[in-house]
Amino acid sequence: MPDLVPPPPSGTYDDPAQERLYRKQRLAAALRLFSLFGFEEGVAGHITARDPEDTDTFWVNPFAMHFGHITVSDLIQVNSAGTVISGDRPVNSAAFAIHSQVHAARPDCVAAAHSHSLHGKAWSSLGRLLDPITQDACAFYEDHALFDDFTGVVLDTEEGKRIAHTLGDAKAVILRNHGLLTVGHSVEEAAWWFITMERSCEAQLLAEAAGTPVLIDGEAAKLTQNQIGGHFAGQFSFQPLLDRILREDPDLLD
Numbered sequence: 001m002p003d004l005v006p007p008p009p010s011g012t013y014d015d016p017a018q019e020r021l022y023r024k025q026r027l028a029a030a031l032r033l034f035s036l037f038g039f040e041e042g043v044a045g046h047i048t049a050r051d052p053e054d055t056d057t058f059w060v061n062p063f064a065m066h067f068g069h070i071t072v073s074d075l076i077q078v079n080s081a082g083t084v085i086s087g088d089r090p091v092n093s094a095a096f097a098i099h100s101q102v103h104a105a106r107p108d109c110v111a112a113a114h115s116h117s118l119h120g121k122a123w124s125s126l127g128r129l130l131d132p133i134t135q136d137a138c139a140f141y142e143d144h145a146l147f148d149d150f151t152g153v154v155l156d157t158e159e160g161k162r163i164a165h166t167l168g169d170a171k172a173v174i175l176r177n178h179g180l181l182t183v184g185h186s187v188e189e190a191a192w193w194f195i196t197m198e199r200s201c202e203a204q205l206l207a208e209a210a211g212t213p214v215l216i217d218g219e220a221a222k223l224t225q226n227q228i229g230g231h232f233a234g235q236f237s238f239q240p241l242l243d244r245i246l247r248e249d250p251d252l253l254d
């Protein structure tokens, strides 16, 4: 079994092969975690990582493969035309339509995550942004958007472009009647924002079912956003989950 590549000491590895393996290992780990947390709904859901060398291509989970079975060697590479250029399994058309446009619009981002997780899609049906009702929810304060439209399964890159435009420079977008999408400067960061955003949706659904949550005031929410909502904080917050999944599912590195 290959060893885990540690995070690059600063920025990215000079050797693109090393950087690629680093990203692919986190991608496989993130997919295993999405399975652990029950974020799957049939064949829906995809996490992508930009290739460090061919930067208009990305790595993604293959279509219709269970998140909980994915290993590093199962990941496929897809180019800007939607063609699989590494790997022998097909790509999910919606993954290409959405993620190709998000990656193109956000050259600062390495990764994007989307799935039809239960609380994210329940919250998305309300057509509202998350409120700063908890410390954790403040990670998204003034840093997420609402795609206030739904026109069916996203199979057209024009629709992906509209989603990317709505995302803007934020870390996340709520896709109305659909679910959540997050991005990050690392795979770890994008995956962490997805996991914690799903839980923030659950928390607000629970709180509003029980009463009227007290909002954190704007100044404190902004301060908290700066404390927990940065790129490094997102990447670092993923570390305990990575440790857990590597201990429980070491075969993900194969």
Ligand SMILES: [Zn+2]
Pocket: 044, 045, 094, 114, 115, 116, 178, 179
């Ligand atoms: Zn979807």
